[in-house]
């Protein structure tokens with residue numbers, strides 16, 4: 001069934017609930033929408049449901065109830081090839097860059113286009129010419145074109161994560177999801193990756209959703225902050241309107 005999103009909204013989640021097979025409800029009636037040009041940071045204690053939310057959005061988890069609307073389709077109602085097609089506007093990056101270490105940086109970025117072009121399935125053999133130019137442009141976008149021929153296994157953590165962003169961009173997503181993308185980075189590299197994610201929203205018009213465990217980075221780079229606590233939405237408001245006390249409350253009594 002086709003759905004209609006409000007103008008500018010790229011991702012809309014309605015009453016999203018996820019109960020795992022062991023009976024644990026990791027998300028309860030979550031409502032959230034993200035617009036083009038906006039970076040939304042999701043904060044919450046360990047186990048509050050952040051990754052569950054991201055996995056529901058990209059279709060790695062099948063929600064128990066609710067909908068995930070992207071480009072006019074409800075992903076929660078789809079499976080198989082229909083789901084694969086409908087999630088093409090989404091790209092996910094995670095804590096580990098997960099690059100193929102023995103291949104070049106450029107080959108790794110070319111790989112991001114595989115979902116769109118089955119004919120690029122040889123991307124890990126010889127690089128197809130039609131994939132190279134765009135991949136170089138994405139590497140340029142993340143400031144690493146000069147490393148295109150370097151083996152991915154030789155990169156620093158910050159560089160690897162920026163290559164992962166370039167690989168995600170090769171999917172030409174409308175929505176970029178990042179689950180703790182700076183978890184293993186030093187403060188300077190973390191800043192650089194967050195600056196990049198913010199710029200992709202403001203300059204390139206992507207809708208960006210980013211999970212962080214660093215409130216100070218969240219305050220600095222997010223347009224909007226979403227707080228999750230015990231599987232539920234605690235707040236969803238402009239970053240400038242969220243107090244440090246509200247953020248601190250997300251973590252009180254949650255240590256396990």
Ligand SMILES: Nc1ncnc2c1ncn2[C@@H]1O[C@H](COP(=O)(O)OP(=O)(O)OP(=O)(O)O)[C@@H](O)[C@H]1O
Pocket residue numbers: 020021022024025026044045046047048049050051052053
């Ligand atoms: N496949 C699963 N089966 C059962 N329970 C799960 C499964 N995956 C996650 N959970 C549980 O759901 C809850 C939320 O997990 P989730 O990974 O979404 O948390 P999180 O907010 O991402 O935490 P963290 O900050 O540690 O990454 C946790 O209690 C977790 O144990």
Ligand SMILES: [Mg+2]
Pocket residue numbers: 050051052
């Ligand atoms: Mg997580």
